[in-house]
Amino acid sequence: MTMQQEPTFATLGEFFTAGGPLMWPILGCSVVVAGLALERYLSLQKGRVLPPVVADAVEQVVQGRAAVIEAGIAEASAPAARVLAAGLRRRGRLLADVEKAMEDRLAAEAARLRGPVRGIMVVASVAPLLGLLGTVLGIADAFAVVEQTGLGKADSSEALAKGIKVALYTTIFGLFVAIPATLLAAHLQGRARRLAAAIGEAVAPAIEALAAPAPAPAAASRDGDGARGEDTHAA
Numbered sequence: 697m698t699m700q701q702e703p704t705f706a707t708l709g710e711f712f713t714a715g716g717p718l719m720w721p722i723l724g725c726s727v728v729v730a731g732l733a734l735e736r737y738l739s740l741q742k743g744r745v746l747p748p749v750v751a752d753a754v755e756q757v758v759q760g761r762a763a764v765i766e767a768g769i770a771e772a773s774a775p776a777a778r779v780l781a782a783g784l785r786r787r788g789r790l791l792a793d794v795e796k797a798m799e800d801r802l803a804a805e806a807a808r809l810r811g812p813v814r815g816i817m818v819v820a821s822v823a824p825l826l827g828l829l830g831t832v833l834g835i836a837d838a839f840a841v842v843e844q845t846g847l848g849k850a851d852s853s854e855a856l857a858k859g860i861k862v863a864l865y866t867t868i869f870g871l872f873v874a875i876p877a878t879l880l881a882a883h884l885q886g887r888a889r890r891l892a893a894a895i896g897e898a899v900a901p902a903i904e905a906l907a908a909p910a911p912a913p914a915a916a917s918r919d920g921d922g923a924r925g926e927d928t929h930a931a
Contacts, residue, residue: 715865718830722869725823729877732816736884740809745891746898750776757902762787775805776895783899783906791907798903806892813884820877827870834863 712719739745749772753765762784769781782801786794838859845855 711865712869714862715869716830716834716862718826718833718866719869722823722826722830722866722873725819725826725877726873729816729819729873729880732812732819733880733884736812736816736888739812740884740887740891742891742894745774745809746776746894747772747774750774750780751898753777753780754899754902757784758905760905762906775809775891776898779805779895780899780902783902787906788908791904794907795903798899802892802896802899805895806888809888809891810885813881813888816877816881816884820874820881823873823877824867824870827867830866830870831863834866835860838863 712723750769753769756762756765757780766784766787769777769784772778772781779798779801783794783798786797838856841859842853842856
């Protein structure tokens with residue numbers, strides 16, 4: 697007669713209930729990951745980070761009409777607009793000053809784009825640790841039961857095996873949360889880096905247009921020739 701193997705768990709509800717109270721914090725981690733990932737997907741849209749109005753504003757700056765768009769860019773909330781606004785505030789200064797102001801602002805905006813992704817990475821690290829904690833506590837409870845009933849009996853061995861199996865449910869659930877969260881974090885980090893690079897490329901043409909023009913070398917040459925001419929006449 698063939699014995700039917702007992703299923704590991706009949707339903708997801710039974711699996712969750714058998715895992716014990718630490719299944720709830722792990723479930724909370726999954727909700728946090730879902731919320732942060734959804735927020736980042738909505739925020740890391742190119743139309744929000746680098747709207748067409750910024751490209752138009754850069755074109756205006758290159759054509760020498762920075763004053764026309766300065767007020768509108770200062771009020772815009774897009775990350776690319778804030779980078780361009782940092783350069784507009786240094787308009788007329790040395791090229792190095794304008795470039796540094798825009799680079800610093802770009803670095804700050806890139807950090808803001810990646811900021812919530814770190815929360816997903818933290819949850820991805822915490823979820824399996826919670827699962828491991830639940831497993832350790834479950835195994836400790838299983839051994840406590842065996843200690844009371846005695847290890848040599850068949851019932852006690854069966855109870856130990858069943859207790860360890862149930863204790864592993866929290867680790868399984870923690871990994872179910874951690875693996876997708878890690879993949880999501882890596883994907884969103886790459887998306888944020890690509891958008892930051894796109895901002896840098898989009899606003900780069902405005903740097904030289906916003907900087908003060910360099911002194912003409914011809915004027916300096918004429919001054920030098922005039923000085924040499926005066927010395928000749930004096931001689």
